[in-house]
Amino acid sequence: MTTTAAPARPYQHYVYAYPHKTAYRPLPERPALADVWAGEPRDALSFYAHVPFCEVRCGFCNLFTRVGAPEGLTGRYLDALERQARAVREALGEEAPVRFANAAFGGGTPTFLEAAELTRLCDIAERLMGVDLRAVPFSVEASPATATADRLAVLAERGATRLSLGVQTFVEAEARAAVRPQRRADVEAALGRIRDAALPVLNIDLIYGIEGQTAASWRRSLDAALAWRPEEIYLYPLYVRPLTGLGRQGRAGGTGEAPDADLAWDRERLARYREGRDHLLSLGYEQRSMRMFRRADAPAQGPDDYACQTDGMIGLGCGARSYTSSLHYAFDYAVAMPEVRGIIDAYTATRDFSRAVHGRAVDGDEARRRHLLQSLLQAAGLPVVEYRERFGTTPEEDFPRELAELVERGWLAEEDEGRTLRLTPEGLAHSDAVGPPFFSPAVRAAMADHELR
Incomplete structure (x- = not known):
């Protein structure tokens, strides 16, 4: 299809949640959680626990995490997380049954915690929050250095169905370029331990667009990952964000008008993406989103009736978000190490977790935008009837200009006689340009006004 639309940079913004956390602000009214959750459905909640510690910080990382933990800090953090869990569970009340449909530990690196501390984290989820970890999909993120046999044994025993390992590259020169110190032998050893632990689903994260990466080196990383027959592989484009290690080095990926170097980098990343996508599809993987590929014969992780477009989420920890139908809330957010340490210290000192302190209200218009984005950016697409049943309108009525432009670019198609809006293969490739409009x-x-710190 020929398009008259201006070219769009393919890597603008990774939309994993909407509104973005940089649009959150202090909530002046500090609403009580009991009021925030009053009347909210709570029969299919998602549970997330955030652990803001890593053994190293990669050059591309802008997640809320700190390097290392002084003596006793992880214990104090779990103490605070336990106080928060008690406050949240009390706020949910007993008027309606509370049920969690899935669970995840993320970060940071949850497996930074020692085995006994991971056991305690599972206990908080189960005994205080009421999450049946052995009965729902339960995912945990790990790094090669922290995927030790004793930690993996805890997770396997407590019912973890998925272990996501941040590898990023099997090429040591690329790891150095990404400011991610690791040896391939250590990565392979960690993968062996994970397979020995017999967790049902192994995911391997890989990154394309690293300085010095070529088509050949990218294929070597892909094939090294595929040798372990992972049930899932995520392919992430490298972003260089302000205040990260690579950002401070002045690497490619600036904002504003794209210089020639950035445009060339865009072309390289798109080429690597297409190479990785086509290679995985040829080997029996199914594409679930721009980033996610799942082996066609991978085992199901268990029942999962959670719908990210409509169901609520409970997040524990100072880097976690919680969602209701009308309010998204969290704690303060930063990237720079001094600011992150200060927020963690404030969290561990908090005694009263009964109120929402930082977040953003979600009105009807924002709910429409969120529902569309959370659906359209998945390969399965947006069922129009679900949108109409929820909002009384159609996506075309609410977003005619934006959707028409996607069609003009050849990125969006109507399928099933108009019952589904689905991104085309090129639309999926440009997901990070599809979302921001x-x-x-x-x-x-609010995002533009966010103070970088």
Whole structure:
């Protein structure tokens, strides 16, 4: 299809949640959690626990995490997380049954915690929050250095169905370029331990666009990962964000008008993406989103009736978010190490977790945008009837200009006689350009006004 639309940079913004956390602000009214959750459905909640510690910080990382932990800090953090769990469970009340449909530990690196501390984290989830970890999909993130046999044994015994290992590259020169010190032998040893632990689903994260990466070296990383027959592989484009190690080095990926170097980098990343996608598809993997590929014969992780577009989420920990139908809330957010340490210290000193302190209200317009984004950016697409049943309108009525532009670019198609809006293969490839046009003016303004720290 020929398009008259101006070229769009393919790597603008990774939309894993909407509104973005940089649009959150302090909540002046500090609403009580009991009021925030009053009347909210709670029969299919998602549970997330955030562990903001890593043994090293990669050059590309802008997640909320700190390097290492002084003596006793992880224990104090779990103490605070336990206080928060008690406050949240009390706020949910007993008027309606509370049921969790899935669970995840993320970070940071949850397996930074020692085995006994991981056991305690599982106990908090089960005994205080009421999450049946052995009965729901339960995912945990890990790094090669922290995927030790004793930690993996805890996770296997407590019912973890998925272990996601951040490898990023099997090429040591690329790891150094990404400021990610690791040896391939250590990565392979960690993968062996994970397979020995017999967790049902292994995911391996890989990154394309690293300085010095070529088609040949990218294929070597892909094939090294595939040798372990992972049930899932995530392919991430490298982003260089402010205040990260690579950002401070002045690497490619600036904002504003794209210089020639950035445009060339865009072309390289798109080429690597297509090479990785086509290679995985040829080997029996199914594409679930721009980033996620799942082996066609991978085992199901168990029942999962959680719908990210409509169901609520409970997040514990100072880097976690919680979602209701009308409010998204969390704690403060930063990237720079001094600021991150200060927020963690404030969290561990908090005694009263009964109120939401930082977040953003979600009105009807924002709910429409969120529902569309959370659906459209998945390979399965957006069922129009679900949207109409929820909002009384159609996506075309609410977002005619944005959707028409996607069609003009050849990125969006109507399928099943108009019952589904689905991104084309090129639309999926440009997912990080598809999402931002649907951000509301208010969210755009708040993100632009966010103070980098």
